[in-house]
Amino acid sequence: MTGTWKVSLPCTRAEARILSEDQLFISSSDSTPTIVASEIDPKHPDAWIIDVYCQAEPDPELIDNLLQLSPSAAKSGVQPIVEMLQDEDWVTLSQQGLEPLRAGRFHVHTSSDEPSDNPRLASICIDAGQAFGTGHHETTMGCLQSLDRLKRTGHRFRNIADVGTGTGLLAFAAHHLWQSAKIIASDIDPVAVTVTGENARRNAIALGNGHGHIRLVQSNGLDHPALKQRAPYDLIIANILAGPLVALAPQIAGASRAGTVLILAGLLTGQKAEVVRAYVREGFRLRYAQVDNEWPCLTLIKTRKYGWIRKAHRTKSPLASDYFGEC
Template sequence: MTQFWRLTTQADFALLGNVVEHLDAVGLEAMSSWSLFDEGDIARLDLIFTEDPDIEVVRATAGFPAEMELSCAPMPEEDWVRLSLKGLKPVEGGRFTLFGAHDRDAVADGQIGIEIEAGPAFGTGHHGTTRGCLIAFSQMLDAGAVPTSILDLGCGTAVLAIAAAKALPDADILASDVDPEAVEESLENCRKNETPGIDCFVAEGLDHAKLAGRQFELVLANILAGPLVELAPGIADILTPGGKVILSGLLTEQEAMVRTAYEAAGLSVHRQPPLEGWETLVASKT
Protein backbone atom coordinates (compact mmCIF):
# COMPACT_ATOMS: atom_id res chain seq x y z
CA MET A 1 0.00 0.00 0.00
CA THR A 2 1.33 3.45 -0.92
CA GLN A 3 2.58 5.61 1.92
CA PHE A 4 1.41 9.25 1.93
CA TRP A 5 2.54 12.31 3.89
CA ARG A 6 0.26 15.21 4.79
CA LEU A 7 1.72 18.73 5.07
CA THR A 8 -0.73 21.08 6.78
CA THR A 9 -0.94 24.78 7.54
CA GLN A 10 -3.62 27.24 8.67
CA ALA A 11 -4.05 30.88 7.70
CA ASP A 12 -6.39 33.40 6.10
CA PHE A 13 -8.39 31.83 3.26
CA ALA A 14 -7.32 34.43 0.69
CA LEU A 15 -3.65 33.98 1.55
CA LEU A 16 -3.87 30.21 1.18
CA GLY A 17 -5.85 30.62 -2.04
CA ASN A 18 -2.97 32.62 -3.51
CA VAL A 19 -0.55 29.89 -2.41
CA VAL A 20 -2.70 27.28 -4.18
CA GLU A 21 -2.70 29.26 -7.41
CA HIS A 22 1.09 29.59 -7.22
CA LEU A 23 1.37 25.86 -6.48
CA ASP A 24 -0.51 24.92 -9.63
CA ALA A 25 1.78 27.20 -11.65
CA VAL A 26 5.13 25.94 -10.32
CA GLY A 27 4.33 22.38 -9.24
CA LEU A 28 5.90 20.44 -6.37
CA GLU A 29 7.78 17.18 -6.76
CA ALA A 30 5.92 14.17 -5.29
CA MET A 31 2.81 16.22 -4.43
CA SER A 32 -0.26 14.23 -5.47
CA SER A 33 -3.03 16.61 -4.40
CA TRP A 34 -4.06 19.60 -2.33
CA SER A 35 -7.25 20.49 -0.47
CA LEU A 36 -8.26 23.91 0.84
CA PHE A 37 -10.86 23.98 3.61
CA ASP A 38 -12.78 27.09 4.70
CA GLU A 39 -13.19 26.62 8.46
CA GLY A 40 -14.63 30.02 9.44
CA ASP A 41 -12.17 32.63 10.69
CA ILE A 42 -9.23 30.55 9.52
CA ALA A 43 -8.70 28.15 6.62
CA ARG A 44 -6.66 24.96 6.38
CA LEU A 45 -4.52 23.81 3.48
CA ASP A 46 -3.48 20.15 3.20
CA LEU A 47 -0.84 19.01 0.71
CA ILE A 48 -0.56 15.25 0.14
CA PHE A 49 2.81 13.83 -0.91
CA THR A 50 3.93 10.39 -2.03
CA GLU A 51 7.37 11.00 -0.47
CA ASP A 52 8.44 12.69 2.75
CA PRO A 53 8.82 16.34 1.63
CA ASP A 54 11.51 18.81 2.69
CA ILE A 55 9.41 21.48 4.43
CA GLU A 56 11.80 24.32 3.63
CA VAL A 57 11.91 23.37 -0.05
CA VAL A 58 8.11 23.32 -0.06
CA ARG A 59 8.04 26.69 1.69
CA ALA A 60 10.37 28.29 -0.85
CA THR A 61 8.79 26.71 -3.93
CA ALA A 62 5.17 27.30 -2.95
CA GLY A 63 5.76 30.82 -1.64
CA PHE A 64 4.65 30.24 1.95
CA PRO A 65 5.58 33.20 4.19
CA ALA A 66 8.65 32.56 6.34
CA GLU A 67 6.67 32.99 9.55
CA MET A 68 3.90 30.54 8.59
CA GLU A 69 3.99 27.30 10.54
CA LEU A 70 4.04 24.17 8.39
CA SER A 71 3.68 20.69 9.85
CA CYS A 72 4.15 17.36 8.13
CA ALA A 73 3.53 13.78 9.24
CA PRO A 74 3.14 10.39 7.58
CA MET A 75 -0.40 9.13 7.15
CA PRO A 76 -1.04 5.61 8.47
CA GLU A 77 -1.27 3.24 5.53
CA GLU A 78 -4.96 2.57 6.03
CA ASP A 79 -5.80 6.16 6.89
CA TRP A 80 -6.32 7.73 3.48
CA VAL A 81 -9.06 5.50 2.15
CA ARG A 82 -10.68 4.92 5.54
CA LEU A 83 -10.87 8.59 6.45
CA SER A 84 -11.85 9.63 2.94
CA LEU A 85 -14.74 7.18 2.85
CA LYS A 86 -15.85 8.33 6.29
CA GLY A 87 -15.60 12.05 5.56
CA LEU A 88 -16.70 12.31 1.93
CA LYS A 89 -20.46 12.01 2.09
CA PRO A 90 -22.65 12.35 -1.00
CA VAL A 91 -22.75 15.93 -2.24
CA GLU A 92 -25.56 17.55 -4.17
CA GLY A 93 -24.90 20.20 -6.80
CA GLY A 94 -28.18 21.20 -8.40
CA ARG A 95 -29.76 18.12 -9.99
CA PHE A 96 -26.55 16.08 -9.56
CA THR A 97 -25.32 13.96 -6.62
CA LEU A 98 -21.67 12.93 -6.39
CA PHE A 99 -20.92 9.83 -4.35
CA GLY A 100 -18.32 7.15 -3.66
CA ALA A 101 -18.91 3.44 -4.22
CA HIS A 102 -19.72 3.07 -0.51
CA ASP A 103 -22.74 5.39 -0.97
CA ARG A 104 -24.28 4.03 -4.17
CA ASP A 105 -27.68 3.74 -2.48
CA ALA A 106 -27.65 7.35 -1.29
CA VAL A 107 -28.76 9.08 -4.50
CA ALA A 108 -32.26 10.52 -4.03
CA ASP A 109 -35.02 9.91 -6.54
CA GLY A 110 -34.84 12.44 -9.36
CA GLN A 111 -31.14 13.15 -8.84
CA ILE A 112 -28.47 12.24 -11.39
CA GLY A 113 -25.77 10.18 -9.67
CA ILE A 114 -22.08 10.50 -10.52
CA GLU A 115 -19.66 8.03 -8.92
CA ILE A 116 -16.25 9.52 -8.12
CA GLU A 117 -14.21 7.36 -5.77
CA ALA A 118 -12.45 8.85 -2.77
CA GLY A 119 -8.67 8.79 -3.06
CA PRO A 120 -5.54 10.95 -3.20
CA ALA A 121 -6.73 13.12 -6.09
CA PHE A 122 -8.38 16.51 -6.32
CA GLY A 123 -11.84 16.62 -7.84
CA THR A 124 -14.23 14.46 -5.81
CA GLY A 125 -16.81 17.26 -6.07
CA HIS A 126 -16.69 18.31 -2.42
CA HIS A 127 -14.87 21.46 -3.46
CA GLY A 128 -16.94 24.65 -3.84
CA THR A 129 -15.74 25.18 -7.41
CA THR A 130 -17.10 21.86 -8.68
CA ARG A 131 -20.39 22.29 -6.84
CA GLY A 132 -20.69 25.82 -8.18
CA CYS A 133 -20.29 24.58 -11.76
CA LEU A 134 -22.83 21.79 -11.25
CA ILE A 135 -25.35 24.23 -9.79
CA ALA A 136 -24.85 26.68 -12.67
CA PHE A 137 -25.18 23.86 -15.22
CA SER A 138 -28.35 22.63 -13.50
CA GLN A 139 -29.84 26.11 -13.70
CA MET A 140 -29.11 26.22 -17.42
CA LEU A 141 -30.86 22.88 -17.90
CA ASP A 142 -33.79 24.03 -15.79
CA ALA A 143 -34.10 27.07 -18.06
CA GLY A 144 -34.46 24.77 -21.08
CA ALA A 145 -30.92 24.90 -22.50
CA VAL A 146 -29.96 21.79 -24.50
CA PRO A 147 -26.36 22.30 -25.71
CA THR A 148 -25.28 19.66 -28.22
CA SER A 149 -21.53 20.43 -28.25
CA ILE A 150 -19.68 20.67 -24.94
CA LEU A 151 -16.03 21.03 -23.88
CA ASP A 152 -14.83 20.30 -20.34
CA LEU A 153 -11.60 22.31 -20.34
CA GLY A 154 -9.17 21.23 -17.61
CA CYS A 155 -11.39 18.28 -16.80
CA GLY A 156 -9.52 16.86 -13.78
CA THR A 157 -11.60 13.81 -12.86
CA ALA A 158 -14.17 14.57 -15.62
CA VAL A 159 -16.95 15.22 -13.12
CA LEU A 160 -18.42 18.03 -15.24
CA ALA A 161 -18.13 16.12 -18.52
CA ILE A 162 -19.84 13.11 -16.95
CA ALA A 163 -22.61 15.34 -15.57
CA ALA A 164 -23.15 16.75 -19.06
CA ALA A 165 -23.18 13.28 -20.64
CA LYS A 166 -25.72 11.95 -18.16
CA ALA A 167 -28.00 14.96 -18.50
CA LEU A 168 -27.59 15.27 -22.27
CA PRO A 169 -26.83 11.79 -23.65
CA ASP A 170 -27.02 12.95 -27.28
CA ALA A 171 -24.46 15.74 -26.86
CA ASP A 172 -20.96 15.63 -28.39
CA ILE A 173 -18.67 16.02 -25.35
CA LEU A 174 -14.90 16.56 -25.25
CA ALA A 175 -12.80 16.63 -22.07
CA SER A 176 -9.18 17.81 -21.98
CA ASP A 177 -6.52 18.30 -19.35
CA VAL A 178 -2.83 19.21 -19.38
CA ASP A 179 -2.07 16.32 -16.97
CA PRO A 180 -1.90 12.84 -18.58
CA GLU A 181 -2.69 11.20 -15.22
CA ALA A 182 -5.85 13.29 -14.91
CA VAL A 183 -6.91 12.14 -18.37
CA GLU A 184 -6.31 8.51 -17.39
CA GLU A 185 -8.45 8.99 -14.28
CA SER A 186 -11.09 10.73 -16.39
CA LEU A 187 -11.25 7.76 -18.74
CA GLU A 188 -11.68 5.40 -15.80
CA ASN A 189 -14.44 7.57 -14.33
CA CYS A 190 -16.20 7.68 -17.70
CA ARG A 191 -16.10 3.89 -17.85
CA LYS A 192 -17.37 3.56 -14.29
CA ASN A 193 -20.23 6.00 -14.92
CA GLU A 194 -21.16 4.38 -18.24
CA THR A 195 -20.39 7.50 -20.27
CA PRO A 196 -17.79 6.07 -22.68
CA GLY A 197 -18.74 8.48 -25.45
CA ILE A 198 -16.80 11.34 -23.84
CA ASP A 199 -13.61 12.04 -25.81
CA CYS A 200 -10.86 12.57 -23.19
CA PHE A 201 -7.43 13.75 -24.30
CA VAL A 202 -4.31 15.60 -23.16
CA ALA A 203 -4.09 19.22 -24.30
CA GLU A 204 -2.31 22.42 -23.28
CA GLY A 205 -5.16 24.89 -23.01
CA LEU A 206 -6.89 25.16 -26.39
CA ASP A 207 -3.86 23.98 -28.36
CA HIS A 208 -4.92 20.63 -29.83
CA ALA A 209 -5.90 19.35 -33.27
CA LYS A 210 -9.25 18.13 -31.91
CA LEU A 211 -10.12 21.72 -30.98
CA ALA A 212 -8.88 23.38 -34.17
CA GLY A 213 -11.79 25.02 -35.98
CA ARG A 214 -14.32 23.70 -33.44
CA GLN A 215 -17.00 25.72 -31.72
CA PHE A 216 -19.03 24.71 -28.68
CA GLU A 217 -22.40 25.68 -27.30
CA LEU A 218 -21.09 25.14 -23.76
CA VAL A 219 -17.60 25.25 -22.27
CA LEU A 220 -17.00 24.12 -18.68
CA ALA A 221 -13.77 25.60 -17.31
CA ASN A 222 -13.11 24.82 -13.65
CA ILE A 223 -9.42 25.72 -13.47
CA LEU A 224 -7.71 28.74 -11.85
CA ALA A 225 -7.96 32.52 -12.22
CA GLY A 226 -4.65 33.02 -14.04
CA PRO A 227 -5.29 30.49 -16.82
CA LEU A 228 -8.92 31.63 -17.10
CA VAL A 229 -7.76 35.18 -17.82
CA GLU A 230 -5.15 34.00 -20.36
CA LEU A 231 -7.70 31.79 -22.13
CA ALA A 232 -10.51 34.38 -22.24
CA PRO A 233 -10.05 35.45 -25.90
CA GLY A 234 -9.66 31.84 -27.06
CA ILE A 235 -12.68 30.62 -25.12
CA ALA A 236 -14.76 33.47 -26.53
CA ASP A 237 -13.67 32.44 -30.05
CA ILE A 238 -14.69 28.80 -29.65
CA LEU A 239 -18.19 29.61 -28.36
CA THR A 240 -21.03 29.49 -30.85
CA PRO A 241 -23.32 32.55 -31.03
CA GLY A 242 -25.48 32.23 -27.93
CA GLY A 243 -22.96 29.85 -26.38
CA LYS A 244 -22.01 29.95 -22.71
CA VAL A 245 -18.97 29.21 -20.58
CA ILE A 246 -19.15 28.28 -16.90
CA LEU A 247 -16.01 29.53 -15.14
CA SER A 248 -14.74 28.54 -11.72
CA GLY A 249 -11.58 28.01 -9.72
CA LEU A 250 -11.32 31.66 -8.68
CA LEU A 251 -11.37 33.29 -5.26
CA THR A 252 -13.74 36.14 -4.42
CA GLU A 253 -10.94 38.71 -4.70
CA GLN A 254 -10.12 37.39 -8.19
CA GLU A 255 -13.69 37.60 -9.49
CA ALA A 256 -13.43 41.15 -10.84
CA MET A 257 -10.20 40.34 -12.71
CA VAL A 258 -11.70 37.29 -14.42
CA ARG A 259 -15.02 39.00 -15.15
CA THR A 260 -13.19 41.95 -16.74
CA ALA A 261 -11.21 39.60 -19.01
CA TYR A 262 -14.34 37.92 -20.35
CA GLU A 263 -16.23 41.18 -20.76
CA ALA A 264 -13.23 42.50 -22.72
CA ALA A 265 -13.53 39.39 -24.93
CA GLY A 266 -17.10 40.43 -25.78
CA LEU A 267 -19.06 38.21 -23.40
CA SER A 268 -21.75 39.17 -20.91
CA VAL A 269 -20.96 37.80 -17.45
CA HIS A 270 -23.29 36.72 -14.64
CA ARG A 271 -21.96 36.09 -11.13
CA GLN A 272 -23.32 33.10 -9.20
CA PRO A 273 -23.54 33.13 -5.37
CA PRO A 274 -20.09 32.25 -3.96
CA LEU A 275 -19.51 28.90 -2.24
CA GLU A 276 -16.89 28.50 0.52
CA GLY A 277 -14.98 31.56 -0.69
CA TRP A 278 -14.92 30.40 -4.34
CA GLU A 279 -16.71 32.09 -7.24
CA THR A 280 -18.55 30.76 -10.29
CA LEU A 281 -19.25 32.94 -13.34
CA VAL A 282 -21.46 32.23 -16.34
CA ALA A 283 -20.44 34.15 -19.47
CA SER A 284 -22.55 34.29 -22.62
CA LYS A 285 -21.75 35.13 -26.24
CA THR A 286 -24.35 37.19 -28.07
Protein backbone atom coordinates in the same frame (compact mmCIF):
# COMPACT_ATOMS: atom_id res chain seq x y z
CA MET B 1 12.37 5.96 2.90
CA THR B 2 9.56 4.60 0.73
CA GLY B 3 5.99 3.95 1.81
CA THR B 4 2.87 6.06 2.16
CA TRP B 5 3.28 9.32 4.05
CA LYS B 6 0.79 11.92 5.23
CA VAL B 7 1.45 15.59 5.82
CA SER B 8 -1.25 17.59 7.64
CA LEU B 9 -1.50 21.33 8.16
CA PRO B 10 -4.38 23.51 9.43
CA CYS B 11 -5.33 26.39 7.17
CA THR B 12 -8.13 28.78 6.25
CA ARG B 13 -10.84 28.07 3.70
CA ALA B 14 -9.19 30.30 1.08
CA GLU B 15 -5.80 28.69 1.68
CA ALA B 16 -7.35 25.22 1.35
CA ARG B 17 -8.59 26.09 -2.14
CA ILE B 18 -5.12 27.22 -3.22
CA LEU B 19 -3.34 24.34 -1.50
CA SER B 20 -5.59 21.78 -3.17
CA GLU B 21 -4.25 22.80 -6.58
CA ASP B 22 -1.74 19.96 -6.69
CA GLN B 23 0.30 21.42 -9.53
CA LEU B 24 1.64 23.95 -7.02
CA PHE B 25 3.52 21.17 -5.24
CA ILE B 26 6.75 21.12 -7.23
CA SER B 27 9.10 18.92 -5.24
CA SER B 28 12.02 16.65 -5.91
CA SER B 29 9.97 13.52 -5.28
CA ASP B 30 9.06 11.33 -8.24
CA SER B 31 5.44 10.82 -7.25
CA THR B 32 2.56 13.26 -7.48
CA PRO B 33 0.97 13.84 -4.06
CA THR B 34 -2.72 13.29 -3.43
CA ILE B 35 -4.18 16.36 -1.75
CA VAL B 36 -7.40 16.45 0.27
CA ALA B 37 -8.80 19.61 1.86
CA SER B 38 -11.59 19.31 4.44
CA GLU B 39 -13.49 21.41 6.95
CA ILE B 40 -12.56 20.77 10.58
CA ASP B 41 -15.69 22.07 12.28
CA PRO B 42 -18.90 23.31 10.57
CA LYS B 43 -19.32 25.78 13.46
CA HIS B 44 -16.07 27.44 12.38
CA PRO B 45 -16.34 27.71 8.57
CA ASP B 46 -12.85 29.16 8.15
CA ALA B 47 -11.13 26.30 10.01
CA TRP B 48 -9.86 23.79 7.45
CA ILE B 49 -7.09 21.22 7.20
CA ILE B 50 -5.03 20.05 4.26
CA ASP B 51 -3.81 16.43 4.10
CA VAL B 52 -1.14 15.54 1.56
CA TYR B 53 -0.57 11.83 0.82
CA CYS B 54 2.79 10.89 -0.72
CA GLN B 55 4.27 7.64 -1.99
CA ALA B 56 7.67 8.62 -0.61
CA GLU B 57 8.91 10.54 2.40
CA PRO B 58 8.06 14.22 1.80
CA ASP B 59 11.09 16.32 1.03
CA PRO B 60 11.90 19.75 2.55
CA GLU B 61 10.75 21.53 -0.61
CA LEU B 62 7.22 20.18 -0.30
CA ILE B 63 7.09 21.12 3.39
CA ASP B 64 8.36 24.61 2.58
CA ASN B 65 5.72 25.00 -0.17
CA LEU B 66 3.01 24.05 2.31
CA LEU B 67 4.15 26.68 4.79
CA GLN B 68 4.48 29.39 2.15
CA LEU B 69 0.97 28.68 0.84
CA SER B 70 -0.57 28.66 4.32
CA PRO B 71 0.43 32.01 5.88
CA SER B 72 -2.13 31.58 8.67
CA ALA B 73 -0.26 28.50 9.93
CA ALA B 74 3.12 30.17 9.53
CA LYS B 75 1.89 33.24 11.42
CA SER B 76 0.69 31.13 14.34
CA GLY B 77 3.88 29.05 14.35
CA VAL B 78 2.09 25.78 13.48
CA GLN B 79 4.30 23.20 11.78
CA PRO B 80 3.08 20.46 9.42
CA ILE B 81 2.57 17.04 10.99
CA VAL B 82 4.43 14.37 9.03
CA GLU B 83 3.66 10.71 9.62
CA MET B 84 4.24 7.43 7.86
CA LEU B 85 1.07 5.39 7.46
CA GLN B 86 0.79 1.74 8.26
CA ASP B 87 -0.03 -0.85 5.60
CA GLU B 88 -3.59 0.32 5.17
CA ASP B 89 -5.69 1.44 2.23
CA TRP B 90 -4.45 5.02 2.15
CA VAL B 91 -6.88 5.95 -0.63
CA THR B 92 -9.74 5.02 1.69
CA LEU B 93 -8.08 7.03 4.45
CA SER B 94 -7.95 10.04 2.14
CA GLN B 95 -11.71 9.82 1.62
CA GLN B 96 -12.48 10.17 5.32
CA GLY B 97 -14.20 13.49 5.96
CA LEU B 98 -15.48 13.77 2.37
CA GLU B 99 -19.19 13.45 2.98
CA PRO B 100 -21.59 13.04 0.04
CA LEU B 101 -22.83 16.39 -1.18
CA ARG B 102 -25.89 17.71 -2.97
CA ALA B 103 -25.58 20.36 -5.68
CA GLY B 104 -28.73 20.96 -7.67
CA ARG B 105 -29.87 17.57 -8.89
CA PHE B 106 -26.44 16.01 -8.34
CA HIS B 107 -25.41 13.67 -5.53
CA VAL B 108 -21.60 13.48 -5.51
CA HIS B 109 -20.04 10.76 -3.41
CA THR B 110 -16.86 8.70 -3.09
CA SER B 111 -16.62 4.95 -3.51
CA SER B 112 -16.78 4.69 0.29
CA ASP B 113 -20.42 5.84 0.17
CA GLU B 114 -23.54 4.60 -1.57
CA PRO B 115 -25.29 6.37 -4.45
CA SER B 116 -28.48 8.22 -3.61
CA ASP B 117 -31.70 6.20 -3.67
CA ASN B 118 -33.60 9.32 -4.76
CA PRO B 119 -34.58 8.74 -8.42
CA ARG B 120 -34.63 12.49 -9.01
CA LEU B 121 -30.92 12.80 -8.24
CA ALA B 122 -28.01 11.90 -10.52
CA SER B 123 -25.31 10.14 -8.48
CA ILE B 124 -21.69 10.67 -9.53
CA CYS B 125 -18.85 8.78 -7.86
CA ILE B 126 -15.60 10.76 -7.61
CA ASP B 127 -12.71 9.69 -5.37
CA ALA B 128 -10.09 12.09 -4.09
CA GLY B 129 -6.91 11.36 -6.00
CA GLN B 130 -4.23 12.81 -8.21
CA ALA B 131 -6.51 15.37 -9.84
CA PHE B 132 -8.48 18.32 -8.53
CA GLY B 133 -12.27 18.29 -8.43
CA THR B 134 -14.18 16.12 -5.95
CA GLY B 135 -17.02 18.64 -5.86
CA HIS B 136 -16.31 19.71 -2.29
CA HIS B 137 -14.97 23.14 -3.23
CA GLU B 138 -17.21 26.15 -3.76
CA THR B 139 -15.98 26.57 -7.34
CA THR B 140 -17.10 23.10 -8.40
CA MET B 141 -20.34 23.41 -6.43
CA GLY B 142 -21.07 26.66 -8.25
CA CYS B 143 -20.50 25.03 -11.64
CA LEU B 144 -22.78 22.10 -10.77
CA GLN B 145 -25.52 24.47 -9.63
CA SER B 146 -25.08 26.61 -12.76
CA LEU B 147 -25.41 23.57 -15.01
CA ASP B 148 -28.52 22.50 -13.13
CA ARG B 149 -29.98 25.99 -13.52
CA LEU B 150 -29.49 25.85 -17.28
CA LYS B 151 -31.27 22.50 -17.45
CA ARG B 152 -34.16 23.68 -15.28
CA THR B 153 -34.78 26.59 -17.62
CA GLY B 154 -35.13 24.21 -20.56
CA HIS B 155 -31.84 24.95 -22.27
CA ARG B 156 -30.36 22.27 -24.51
CA PHE B 157 -26.79 21.76 -25.63
CA ARG B 158 -25.41 19.43 -28.29
CA ASN B 159 -21.70 20.30 -28.37
CA ILE B 160 -19.93 20.82 -25.02
CA ALA B 161 -16.31 21.38 -23.95
CA ASP B 162 -14.97 21.04 -20.39
CA VAL B 163 -11.60 22.81 -20.27
CA GLY B 164 -9.43 21.81 -17.30
CA THR B 165 -11.59 18.82 -16.45
CA GLY B 166 -9.62 17.59 -13.39
CA THR B 167 -11.52 14.48 -12.28
CA GLY B 168 -14.13 14.79 -15.04
CA LEU B 169 -16.93 15.69 -12.61
CA LEU B 170 -18.35 18.62 -14.58
CA ALA B 171 -18.18 16.74 -17.88
CA PHE B 172 -20.06 13.86 -16.23
CA ALA B 173 -22.66 16.28 -14.86
CA ALA B 174 -23.18 17.77 -18.33
CA HIS B 175 -23.55 14.24 -19.70
CA HIS B 176 -26.30 13.48 -17.19
CA LEU B 177 -28.17 16.64 -18.17
CA TRP B 178 -27.78 16.43 -21.95
CA GLN B 179 -27.29 12.76 -22.67
CA SER B 180 -27.26 13.04 -26.46
CA ALA B 181 -24.61 15.77 -26.52
CA LYS B 182 -21.08 15.32 -27.80
CA ILE B 183 -18.70 16.26 -24.98
CA ILE B 184 -14.95 16.74 -25.04
CA ALA B 185 -13.01 17.08 -21.78
CA SER B 186 -9.41 18.31 -21.67
CA ASP B 187 -6.69 18.93 -19.14
CA ILE B 188 -3.09 20.05 -19.35
CA ASP B 189 -2.16 17.36 -16.79
CA PRO B 190 -1.90 13.83 -18.25
CA VAL B 191 -2.64 12.40 -14.80
CA ALA B 192 -5.98 14.22 -14.79
CA VAL B 193 -6.85 12.75 -18.19
CA THR B 194 -6.07 9.25 -16.90
CA VAL B 195 -8.06 9.83 -13.72
CA THR B 196 -11.04 11.11 -15.72
CA GLY B 197 -10.99 7.96 -17.84
CA GLU B 198 -11.01 5.80 -14.73
CA ASN B 199 -13.84 7.83 -13.22
CA ALA B 200 -15.84 7.58 -16.45
CA ARG B 201 -15.65 3.80 -16.33
CA ARG B 202 -16.58 3.84 -12.64
CA ASN B 203 -19.69 5.86 -13.53
CA ALA B 204 -20.56 3.77 -16.61
CA ILE B 205 -20.06 6.74 -18.96
CA ALA B 206 -19.04 5.83 -22.50
CA LEU B 207 -15.83 7.32 -23.87
CA GLY B 208 -15.57 8.14 -27.56
CA ASN B 209 -16.38 10.63 -30.28
CA GLY B 210 -20.09 10.13 -30.84
CA HIS B 211 -23.22 11.68 -29.41
CA GLY B 212 -23.73 10.58 -25.83
CA HIS B 213 -19.98 9.99 -25.42
CA ILE B 214 -17.15 11.91 -23.78
CA ARG B 215 -13.82 12.27 -25.53
CA LEU B 216 -10.71 12.90 -23.41
CA VAL B 217 -7.65 14.81 -24.61
CA GLN B 218 -4.54 16.25 -23.02
CA SER B 219 -4.26 19.86 -24.11
CA ASN B 220 -2.80 23.19 -23.10
CA GLY B 221 -5.96 25.26 -23.28
CA LEU B 222 -7.75 24.58 -26.56
CA ASP B 223 -4.61 23.82 -28.57
CA HIS B 224 -5.46 20.18 -29.30
CA PRO B 225 -6.63 19.62 -32.93
CA ALA B 226 -9.67 17.70 -31.69
CA LEU B 227 -10.84 20.72 -29.70
CA LYS B 228 -10.44 22.98 -32.72
CA GLN B 229 -12.16 20.52 -35.04
CA ARG B 230 -15.28 20.32 -32.89
CA ALA B 231 -15.69 24.08 -32.52
CA PRO B 232 -17.80 26.11 -32.29
CA TYR B 233 -19.31 24.89 -29.01
CA ASP B 234 -22.66 25.90 -27.59
CA LEU B 235 -21.49 25.34 -23.98
CA ILE B 236 -17.96 25.72 -22.59
CA ILE B 237 -17.07 25.04 -18.95
CA ALA B 238 -13.75 26.19 -17.48
CA ASN B 239 -13.15 25.72 -13.75
CA ILE B 240 -9.49 26.66 -13.48
CA LEU B 241 -7.65 29.68 -12.02
CA ALA B 242 -8.07 33.38 -12.77
CA GLY B 243 -4.74 33.78 -14.59
CA PRO B 244 -5.35 30.94 -17.06
CA LEU B 245 -8.96 32.09 -17.54
CA VAL B 246 -7.76 35.52 -18.63
CA ALA B 247 -5.04 34.05 -20.86
CA LEU B 248 -7.49 31.64 -22.51
CA ALA B 249 -10.13 34.28 -23.31
CA PRO B 250 -9.11 34.64 -26.99
CA GLN B 251 -8.98 30.85 -27.48
CA ILE B 252 -12.33 30.30 -25.82
CA ALA B 253 -13.87 33.12 -27.87
CA GLY B 254 -12.42 31.52 -30.98
CA ALA B 255 -14.14 28.26 -30.13
CA SER B 256 -17.50 30.00 -29.63
CA ARG B 257 -20.29 31.42 -31.76
CA ALA B 258 -23.08 33.90 -31.14
CA GLY B 259 -25.19 32.39 -28.37
CA THR B 260 -22.49 30.20 -26.83
CA VAL B 261 -22.89 29.88 -23.06
CA LEU B 262 -19.76 29.99 -20.91
CA ILE B 263 -19.38 28.90 -17.28
CA LEU B 264 -16.21 30.16 -15.57
CA ALA B 265 -14.99 29.37 -12.05
CA GLY B 266 -11.80 29.09 -10.01
CA LEU B 267 -11.45 32.81 -9.41
CA LEU B 268 -11.74 34.88 -6.24
CA THR B 269 -14.17 37.76 -5.78
CA GLY B 270 -11.34 40.25 -6.14
CA GLN B 271 -10.41 38.74 -9.52
CA LYS B 272 -13.92 38.84 -10.97
CA ALA B 273 -13.62 42.25 -12.65
CA GLU B 274 -10.40 41.31 -14.46
CA VAL B 275 -11.83 38.02 -15.72
CA VAL B 276 -15.08 39.62 -16.87
CA ARG B 277 -13.18 42.38 -18.71
CA ALA B 278 -11.11 39.81 -20.58
CA TYR B 279 -14.24 38.11 -21.90
CA VAL B 280 -16.18 41.31 -22.60
CA ARG B 281 -13.31 42.29 -24.91
CA GLU B 282 -13.93 39.02 -26.77
CA GLY B 283 -17.64 39.64 -27.27
CA PHE B 284 -19.14 37.98 -24.16
CA ARG B 285 -21.61 39.51 -21.74
CA LEU B 286 -22.02 38.55 -18.10
CA ARG B 287 -25.52 37.24 -17.45
CA TYR B 288 -25.30 35.64 -14.01
CA ALA B 289 -22.84 35.56 -11.12
CA GLN B 290 -23.24 33.16 -8.23
CA VAL B 291 -20.95 33.72 -5.26
CA ASP B 292 -20.28 31.13 -2.55
CA ASN B 293 -18.16 32.79 0.12
CA GLU B 294 -15.39 34.42 -1.90
CA TRP B 295 -15.66 32.12 -4.95
CA PRO B 296 -17.76 33.45 -7.87
CA CYS B 297 -19.12 31.24 -10.64
CA LEU B 298 -19.81 33.28 -13.76
CA THR B 299 -22.25 32.54 -16.58
CA LEU B 300 -21.65 34.51 -19.76
CA ILE B 301 -23.07 34.54 -23.29
CA LYS B 302 -21.33 35.25 -26.60
CA THR B 303 -23.02 38.15 -28.38
CA ARG B 304 -20.87 38.59 -31.48
CA LYS B 305 -19.44 36.20 -34.02
CA TYR B 306 -15.74 35.45 -33.62
CA GLY B 307 -13.54 32.43 -34.06
CA TRP B 308 -12.32 29.94 -36.59
CA ILE B 309 -13.70 30.31 -40.08
CA ARG B 310 -16.08 27.47 -39.85
CA LYS B 311 -19.80 27.43 -40.37
CA ALA B 312 -21.73 26.92 -37.15
CA HIS B 313 -23.74 23.72 -36.91
CA ARG B 314 -27.46 24.24 -37.23
CA THR B 315 -29.34 22.76 -34.32
CA LYS B 316 -32.80 22.93 -32.88
CA SER B 317 -31.43 24.12 -29.56
CA PRO B 318 -32.83 27.47 -28.36
CA LEU B 319 -30.50 30.41 -28.48
CA ALA B 320 -28.95 31.42 -25.21
CA SER B 321 -30.96 34.64 -25.45
CA ASP B 322 -34.08 32.51 -24.93
CA TYR B 323 -32.73 31.76 -21.46
CA PHE B 324 -30.85 34.90 -20.54
CA GLY B 325 -32.98 37.49 -22.32
CA GLU B 326 -32.03 39.71 -25.24
CA CYS B 327 -28.40 40.81 -25.38
